[in-house]
Amino acid sequence: MEARSRSVSGSSLNSTGGGIPLIDFNSSREPSPLPYARNRSAAVSEDEDDGFGDDFAVPESLRPLVGQGSLVKRGKFKSIFTEGGLESFLNGTWLGWQVSVVLGIIWVGGCSFGVLLMNRFILWSKSFQLEKFPYPLTTTLIELGITHLLLLFTASFTRTVAAPFRKLGFHAAVAPAYPYSPSIKGKARWLRAGSSGGIAGGGILEFDLKVARQCLPLVIVFVLKLVLSNISFAYAVVQIYTLSRLATVPLTLLLTTLLTRTSHSLSTLSTSLIATLNLLIASIRPGVRVTWESVLAGVSSSLFVALYPLLLVQTHEKLTATLVPHGESLTASEGEDAATAAPGQKEASRAYWRLLHYTSLMSMIALIPIVLISGELSDIRHNCYFLDVPWFWFLCGCGGLGSWAVFISTPLFTKSTSPLATSMLSLPRGTLQLLTLGGHMPVHSWVGVSLCWASCAWFVLVRRGEARKMGQMAMEGR
Numbered sequence: 009m010e011a012r013s014r015s016v017s018g019s020s021l022n023s024t025g026g027g028i029p030l031i032d033f034n035s036s037r038e039p040s041p042l043p044y045a046r047n048r049s050a051a052v053s054e055d056e057d058d059g060f061g062d063d064f065a066v067p068e069s070l071r072p073l074v075g076q077g078s079l080v081k082r083g084k085f086k087s088i089f090t091e092g093g094l095e096s097f098l099n100g101t102w103l104g105w106q107v108s109v110v111l112g113i114i115w116v117g118g119c120s121f122g123v124l125l126m127n128r129f130i131l132w133s134k135s136f137q138l139e140k141f142p143y144p145l146t147t148t149l150i151e152l153g154i155t156h157l158l159l160l161f162t163a164s165f166t167r168t169v170a171a172p173f174r175k176l177g178f179h180a181a182v183a184p185a186y187p188y189s190p191s192i193k194g195k196a197r198w199l200r201a202g203s204s205g206g207i208a209g210g211g212i213l214e215f216d217l218k219v220a221r222q223c224l225p226l227v228i229v230f231v232l233k234l235v236l237s238n239i240s241f242a243y244a245v246v247q248i249y250t251l252s253r254l255a256t257v258p259l260t261l262l263l264t265t266l267l268t269r270t271s272h273s274l275s276t277l278s279t280s281l282i283a284t285l286n287l288l289i290a291s292i293r294p295g296v297r298v299t300w301e302s303v304l305a306g307v308s309s310s311l312f313v314a315l316y317p318l319l320l321v322q323t324h325e326k327l328t329a330t331l332v333p334h335g336e337s338l339t340a341s342e343g344e345d346a347a348t349a350a351p352g353q354k355e356a357s358r359a360y361w362r363l364l365h366y367t368s369l370m371s372m373i374a375l376i377p378i379v380l381i382s383g384e385l386s387d388i389r390h391n392c393y394f395l396d397v398p399w400f401w402f403l404c405g406c407g408g409l410g411s412w413a414v415f416i417s418t419p420l421f422t423k424s425t426s427p428l429a430t431s432m433l434s435l436p437r438g439t440l441q442l443l444t445l446g447g448h449m450p451v452h453s454w455v456g457v458s459l460c461w462a463s464c465a466w467f468v469l470v471r472r473g474e475a476r477k478m479g480q481m482a483m484e485g486r
Contacts, residue, residue: 095177106472112421117433119413121440126407128445131242141392143384144238149375154408155415156368162416163207163361180357184209188331188358207365208358214365222326223366226319229312230367231374236309244302246445250291250438252306257284259314260431267318275470280428283435283463290442290456313434317427320419327359364416429471436464
């Protein structure tokens with residue numbers, strides 16, 4: 009497997025590259041169903057690659073954190089409606105992977121833009137009976153609390169509808185129902201039912217010091233990313249906020265090169281940097297008020313925004329590895345037929361839910377003393393008279409809902425694409441916030457916005473081509 013990974017490192021779409029490989033336990037333990045024994049002349053043609061059910065190989069390193077799809081053979085249109093067909097289509101076919109990536113771009117990008125709008129209304133706007141609520145730390149804590157409650161509901165919901173999820177093939181999307189204990193088998197696991205449930209199976213207040221230490225770097229980066237971003241957004245106009253965070257994509261390129269030894273192609277470098285330059289052109293406005301606090305917070309947040317997707321992948325990999333006892337092979341999900349649950353799915357799924365639980369819980373724990381020290385609560389108690397207005401809590405609820413949507417989907421999108429692709433979503437979102445919140449747009453801003461979108465589309469086509477090339481090389485056994 010290592011030889012095969014090195015052979016495709018130059019064209020790999022995944023930015024975690026050779027230094028810190030993404031989780032790919034399945035390929036190392038059983039023969040792949042992909043037709044590797046093909047020569048270059050038998051490779052799928054350009055016209056055939058986009059058809060439904062094509063047997064073109066989707067590299068396993070590009071499949072989601074909690075999915076292990078198999079191929080849907082050519083011409084079986086009805087197979088998508090059979091048991092496991094939808095998951096196999098999305099995670100095991102070339103067309104399905106493209107559909108899932110496009111849906112991920114729309115979902116993650118749209119939800120993150122929705123969170124920004126809600127924060128704008130809360131921190132800046134005067135609407136109905138409300139004055140603006142210029143307390144970014146408290147706003148962040150409220151939204152984190154709502155996110156954690158929604159995570160509890162989501163985990164409970166997936167367990168309730170586990171049967172339909174498994175019929176569709178999404179076995180790993182179901183949250184674990186019991187604490188992790190390899191020694192507990194069969195009916196004996198019911199002895200610990202009193203402490204089961206919660207987000208990751210260990211109860212609402214599950215807290216393992218070993219797991220917490222593994223998640224701590226990610227939590228620190230996540231908290232600093234949120235806090236610094238919201239501080240910059242609360243005290244800067246949209247143009248300055250956008251300008252102060254322009255370093256995110258260049259930093260991601262640098263960090264993926266230094267930390268994971270990823271070699272980016274010239275096309276990837278040019279498209280991402282040109283898109284960043286065009287957003288810079290669109291953001292420049294004469295006579296805009298600048299405060300050094302907002303600029304410093306925005307520039308500092310760029311580093312943590314760039315680090316976040318990298319640490320997501322690394323932390324999930326560590327959590328999955330600790331769930332595999334030394335010397336034992338990966339197993340299927342509890343209660344699942346080995347024929348329907350891919351090896352490693354149980355461990356990857358539990359690691360994903362652990363990642364969400366510990367990141368959310370520890371972030372709230374870390375943010376509470378920061379809010380207390382900041383003095384925001386004292387100011388709120390003396391100056392805010394609208395805390396009993398339903399509209400205020402409706403806006404906070406919408407912000408928390410958007411935060412939850414971004415929180416659960418960003419790890420999946422990062423695994424399906426790359427950390428660089430996750431960072432690139434900030435560029436079209438930046439143009440949208442200029443269009444909707446930036447007021448009058450001069451001519452050069454319209455030009456910058458148009459060229460930024462064109463460059464982002466070019467980036468998508470370049471990465472699609474690189475993924476296709478990597479899939480062809482995998483099929484040829486190179």
